[in-house]
Amino acid sequence: MSTFVIGYYALLIGASCLAAYFKKRQLFLLIFSLTLISFVTGIVGGVGALRFITVAAGLLALAAGVSYAFREFLIIIASDGIAKELRTAPLTAAFGMFVIFTYAIAGTFAPIIAPFGEAEVISSAFAPADENMLLGADQLGRDMFSRLIYGARNTVGLALVATSLAFILGALTGLLAATKGGWFDQLMGRVADVIMSVPSLIFALLMLSIFGTSLFVIVIIVALIYSPRVFRLTRAVAGNVVVMDYIEAAKLRGEGNWYLIRREILPNSTAPLVAEFGLEFCFVFLLIAGLSFLGLGIQPPTADWGSMVRENATLISFGELTPLIPAAAIALLTVSVNFVVDWMLFRSSGLKEV
Amino acid sequence: MVPKKDVLLEVKDLRIEGYSDEQWIEIVHGVDLTLHKGEVLGLIGESGAGKSTIGLAAMGFARDGCRISGGSIEFDGMELTTTPEGDLRALRGSRIAYVAQSAAASFNPAHRIIDQHTEAPIQYRIQKRVEAQEDAMELYHRLRLPNPDEIGFRYPHQVSGGQLQRAMTAMAMACRPDLIIFDEPTTALDVTTQIEVLAAIRDIVDQFNTAAIYITHDLAVVAQMADTIKVLLKGEEVEEAPTEQMLDAPSEDYTKSLWAVRSFKRPQKERPAEADSIPIVSVKNVDAAYGKIKVLDDVSFDIYPGMTVAVVGESGSGKSTTARCITGLLPPTKGEIQFNGESLPPRYQDRTKDQLRQAQMIYQMADTALNPKIKISEIIGRPAQFYRGVRGAELKNRVDELLDLIELDPAKFYNRYPPELSGGQKQRVGIARALAADPSFIICDEVTSALDQLVAEGILKLLDKLQKDFNLAYMFITHDLATVRSIADEVVVMQRGKVVEQGAKDEMFTPPHHPYTDLLLSSVPEMDPNWLTTLLEERGTDSIGEAANV
Numbered sequence: 031m032s033t034f035v036i037g038y039y040a041l042l043i044g045a046s047c048l049a050a051y052f053k054k055r056q057l058f059l060l061i062f063s064l065t066l067i068s069f070v071t072g073i074v075g076g077v078g079a080l081r082f083i084t085v086a087a088g089l090l091a092l093a094a095g096v097s098y099a100f101r102e103f104l105i106i107i108a109s110d111g112i113a114k115e116l117r118t119a120p121l122t123a124a125f126g127m128f129v130i131f132t133y134a135i136a137g138t139f140a141p142i143i144a145p146f147g148e149a150e151v152i153s154s155a156f157a158p159a160d161e162n163m164l165l166g167a168d169q170l171g172r173d174m175f176s177r178l179i180y181g182a183r184n185t186v187g188l189a190l191v192a193t194s195l196a197f198i199l200g201a202l203t204g205l206l207a208a209t210k211g212g213w214f215d216q217l218m219g220r221v222a223d224v225i226m227s228v229p230s231l232i233f234a235l236l237m238l239s240i241f242g243t244s245l246f247v248i249v250i251i252v253a254l255i256y257s258p259r260v261f262r263l264t265r266a267v268a269g270n271v272v273v274m275d276y277i278e279a280a281k282l283r284g285e286g287n288w289y290l291i292r293r294e295i296l297p298n299s300t301a302p303l304v305a306e307f308g309l310e311f312c313f314v315f316l317l318i319a320g321l322s323f324l325g326l327g328i329q330p331p332t333a334d335w336g337s338m339v340r341e342n343a344t345l346i347s348f349g350e351l352t353p354l355i356p357a358a359a360i361a362l363l364t365v366s367v368n369f370v371v372d373w374m375l376f377r378s379s380g381l382k383e384v
Numbered sequence: 385m386v387p388k389k390d391v392l393l394e395v396k397d398l399r400i401e402g403y404s405d406e407q408w409i410e411i412v413h414g415v416d417l418t419l420h421k422g423e424v425l426g427l428i429g430e431s432g433a434g435k436s437t438i439g440l441a442a443m444g445f446a447r448d449g450c451r452i453s454g455g456s457i458e459f460d461g462m463e464l465t466t467t468p469e470g471d472l473r474a475l476r477g478s479r480i481a482y483v484a485q486s487a488a489a490s491f492n493p494a495h496r497i498i499d500q501h502t503e504a505p506i507q508y509r510i511q512k513r514v515e516a517q518e519d520a521m522e523l524y525h526r527l528r529l530p531n532p533d534e535i536g537f538r539y540p541h542q543v544s545g546g547q548l549q550r551a552m553t554a555m556a557m558a559c560r561p562d563l564i565i566f567d568e569p570t571t572a573l574d575v576t577t578q579i580e581v582l583a584a585i586r587d588i589v590d591q592f593n594t595a596a597i598y599i600t601h602d603l604a605v606v607a608q609m610a611d612t613i614k615v616l617l618k619g620e621e622v623e624e625a626p627t628e629q630m631l632d633a634p635s636e637d638y639t640k641s642l643w644a645v646r647s648f649k650r651p652q653k654e655r656p657a658e659a660d661s662i663p664i665v666s667v668k669n670v671d672a673a674y675g676k677i678k679v680l681d682d683v684s685f686d687i688y689p690g691m692t693v694a695v696v697g698e699s700g701s702g703k704s705t706t707a708r709c710i711t712g713l714l715p716p717t718k719g720e721i722q723f724n725g726e727s728l729p730p731r732y733q734d735r736t737k738d739q740l741r742q743a744q745m746i747y748q749m750a751d752t753a754l755n756p757k758i759k760i761s762e763i764i765g766r767p768a769q770f771y772r773g774v775r776g777a778e779l780k781n782r783v784d785e786l787l788d789l790i791e792l793d794p795a796k797f798y799n800r801y802p803p804e805l806s807g808g809q810k811q812r813v814g815i816a817r818a819l820a821a822d823p824s825f826i827i828c829d830e831v832t833s834a835l836d837q838l839v840a841e842g843i844l845k846l847l848d849k850l851q852k853d854f855n856l857a858y859m860f861i862t863h864d865l866a867t868v869r870s871i872a873d874e875v876v877v878m879q880r881g882k883v884v885e886q887g888a889k890d891e892m893f894t895p896p897h898h899p900y901t902d903l904l905l906s907s908v909p910e911m912d913p914n915w916l917t918t919l920l921e922e923r924g925t926d927s928i929g930e931a932a933n934v
Contacts, residue, residue, distance in 0.1 A: 274753075276752065282712075283740060284732075297757035
C-alpha cells in the first residue's frame with residue numbers, strides 16, 4: 031500500500047465523519063458512498079483507478095469553483111436587475127456561461143492568442159507535441175492548437191449567423207401568421223410542414239450539391255432548414271398573446287400589424303424564444319460540423335472543428351486522442367449552451383406562475 | 385354557552401407566512417377561530433385579507449409558497465399543525481371537504497362527474513362503487529339537480545355552471561364530512577343562478593348538520609348563510625359577532641365602511657328632448673351571429689351624450705356581443721350602428737382613425753387588458769401619441785395630467801409596469817388609457833365585477849366624476865344590479881340576445897316589470913338575513929330551478 035492509497039482513504043473517511051458530525055446528510059451520503067465505491071474499484075483497478083477518481087473529482091471541484099467564482103463576478107459587475115436574476119442561476123448554468131465566455135474570447139482574439147497562422151505549415155505531418163506545439167501537428171504539419179482557436183471563430187461564428195438568420199426568418203413569419211391569421215397563416219404553416227418533412231441532413235446535402243459549397247449558401251440553407259421550428263414555436267407563443275384584451279385594445283385603437291408585433295406581442299414572447307435560440311444554436315452547430323465532416327461544409331484550408339475531426343481521423347488507429355479534441359470542443363460547447371438554456375427555460379416557466 | 389365538547393374546530397393565534405422577494409413575510413397575523421358542530425361561520429374581507437389562506441389552513445394545508453408559522457389548529461381533538469402529512473390526507477375529503485370558487489376549473493374535464501364524486505368514498509373504503517353511485521344520485525336529488533339519476537354520467541362541460549357548483553357541493557358531501565369549507569362558491573355565477581346554489585348549500589348543510597366555513601366578499605350572501613360572521617382585514621381579525629348583531633350594529637369603523645359601500649348613488653339624468661339632439665351612439669335593429677348561431681336578435685337602443693346606459697342580463701344574454709358590434713369587432717349581419725347620426729362602417733378595419741378615437745373601451749379584467757411588459761407611461765401615452773401626434777415633453781405632461789385625473793401619483797407610477805399594481809390601480813390605468821384618446825363615448829364592460837366592493841365604489845365615483853368633467857357617454861355592461869342602481873341613467877335589459885325592456889332607471893326599478901326584469905331584480909341578495917328564506921317562500925321552493933330558466 032502506497033502513501034497515496036492510505037492518504038486517499040484517510041481523507042475520504044475523515045471527510046465523511048466530519049459531514050456526519052455536522053449533520054450534512056446529503057454530503058455525508060455522497061462522500062461515504064464514494065468511499066465504498068473506492069473499495070471496490072481499488073481492488074479491481076488498483077492504484078490507477080483510484081488516481082483516476084482523484085483527478086476526476088479534482089476537475090469537478092475545479093469546474094464548480096470556477097463556476098461559482100464566475101457567477102459571483104458577474105453578479106458584482108452586472109446591474110441590479112440582472113444581478114437579481116443571476117443569483118437564481120445554478121452552478122451548471124454558471125459553468126455554461128463561463129465556457130461560452132471562454133469560446134467567445136478565443137474566437138474574437140484568435141489571431142492574438144494562436145501562436146501560428148490558420149493555414150501555416152510549420153512542421154512535418156502528424157508531428158507529436160513539443161514545446162512549440164501544444165497539441166502537435168495535423169495531417170499537413172499545421173499547428174493543431176492554433177487551428178482549434180481559429181475553429182472557434184469559424185465554426186461558432188457561422189453557426190451564430192445561421193441561427194440568427196433562421197430566427198429572424200422564423201420569428202417574423204410566426205408573428206405575422208399569428209397576427210394576421212387566415213390564409214397567410216395557412217400558407218406559412220404548410221410551407222413549414224413541407225420543409226420539416228424532408229430529413230434535414232439529406233435536404234442540406236442535396237441543396238449544397240446543387241448550389242455549391244460557398245459560405246453564403248451554407249448559411250442560407252441551414253437557416254432555411256431550421257426556421258420552420260422557430261416559426262412553429264413563435265406562432266404558438268404569439269397565438270396565446272394575440273387573444274389577450276390588450277391586443278384587442280391596440281387593434282381597436284387602429285394600430286398596424288408592425289406596431290402590434292414589435293411593441294405588444296414580441297415583449298411577451300421573448301423568454302421562450304431566447305431559450306429556443308440556445309437550443310437551435312446547438313442543432314445548427316452540430317449540423318454544420320456534420321456537413322464539414324462530410325466535406326460539404328466549410329472548405330479547407332479554413333480551420334473548422336468538424337473537418338478537423340475528419341482530416342485527423344487516421345490518427346485514432348495509432349492510439350492518439352488528438353482527433354477527438356475538436357470533437358470534445360464541440361461537445362463541451364453544446365453541453366454548456368444547454369446548461370444555460372435549461373436555466374432560462376426554468377426561469378421562463380417559473381415567471382408564468384406569478 | 386355551547387358546551388366545550390361541541391367544539392369542532394379551534395384555531396388559536398394562527399400565523400401564516402408567504403414567500404416573496406426571497407424572504408418570508410407574515411400574511412396572517414394571529415387569528416383565532418372557534419367553530420361548533422353544525423355551525424356556519426362566514427369569513428369576509430377584501431381580497432388579500434387572508435380569507436382563503438385561513439380557510440385552507442383549517443384543513444392543515446398551506447398553498448405552495450406559504451407555510452403555517454405559528455399557532456395551533458385543533459380539529460376534533462387533533463392538532464393539525466403537527467399531524468403527519470399522510471394522516472392529514474386521510475382527513476381531507478373524508479372529514480373535511482373543500483368547495484372551490486370555480487367548479488368549472490376544479491372538475492377534471494376528462495372524467496364523468498359521478499366518477500369524480502365517488503372517488504373519495506371508494507378510496508377511503510367507506511362505500512363500494514355501486515353504493516357510492518346510489519348515494520351520489522341521492523345527493524343530486526337533495527340538491528335539486530335536474531335529472532339526478534343521469535346528470536352524474538355527464539362530463540363537466542356538459543352541465544351549466546350553477547349545476548356544476550351544486551355537483552361540487554354534492555361531491556364535498558360524499559363522505560358526510562364534519563366540516564366543509566366553501567371558498568367563494570357563488571362569486572362566478574349570475575344572480576339568478578346564485579340563488580339556486582345558495583339555497584341548495586343551505587339546505588344540505590342543515591340536513592346533515594355539517595359545520596361550514598363560508599368565505600366570500602359579498603356581505604349580502606354571507607348574511608343568508610352564516611350564523612356568525614368574522615370580518616378580516618390584511619390578515620387580522622376586525623370583529624366577530626352573530627349575523628344579526630353584525631348587520632344591525634357593527635362596532636368597528638372598517639366594518640361600517642364595508643356596510644356603507646353600496647350607498648353610492650347619484651341622481652338620474654334625463655334624456656334631452658328628442659327634437660334638438662341626436663344620440664351619440666344609436667344601435668339600430670342589429671342582428672349578429674357567431675358562425676351559424678344567432679346571438680343578437682333585433683337589438684336597438686340609443687345613448688345620448690353625457691348619459692350612462694346600463695346593459696344588464698345574465699351571462700350569454702348578448703351584452704358583450706352588442707359591445708363587440710359597436711366597436712366593430714363583430715360586424716352585424718343585419719342593421720347598423722350610427723355614431724352622431726352617421727352610419728359607422730361595420731368592420732373596425734374600415735373605420736377612420738377619428739371614428740376609432742371617439743369610442744373607447746374599458747375591460748373587465750384589467751390583468752389581461754394591460755400589456756404586462758409595457759410601462760404605465762407608454763400604455764397611457766400611446767393613444768395620445770397615436771391619435772394626436774403628441775411627443776416629447778408635451779407627451780409627458782399629458783401622461784402626468786391623465787395620472788392625476790385617475791388619482792394616481794405620476795412620480796410613483798410613471799415608470800412602473802402593470803404587474804406591480806393592485807387590481808383597482810390597474811383598472812384606473814385602463815380608464816386613463818381610454819381617456820387619453822379624448823373619446824366622447826366609452827364602453828365599460830363589467831369594469832367593477834373583478835374588484836372588491838370598496839375599490840369598485842372608488843372606480844364608480846371616478847367614472848362619475850370624469851363623466852361630469854368631459855361630458856362622456858357610457859355604455860355600462862354589468863350583471864350587478866347594485867352597480868346599475870348607483871350609476872345608470874337608463875337601463876336596457878337583455879335576455880338571450882333580445883332587448884326585453886328598456887327605459888329610464890327609476891322607471892325600471894319601480895314595478896310593474898317585465899317578468900324577466902322582475903326575476904333579475906328579486907334575485908339580488910339583500911342584507912336582510914331572512915331575505916333568502918322569504919324569497920324562496922314567495923317563489924315556492926320547487927320552482928327555483930324553473931324560475932331561473934324562464
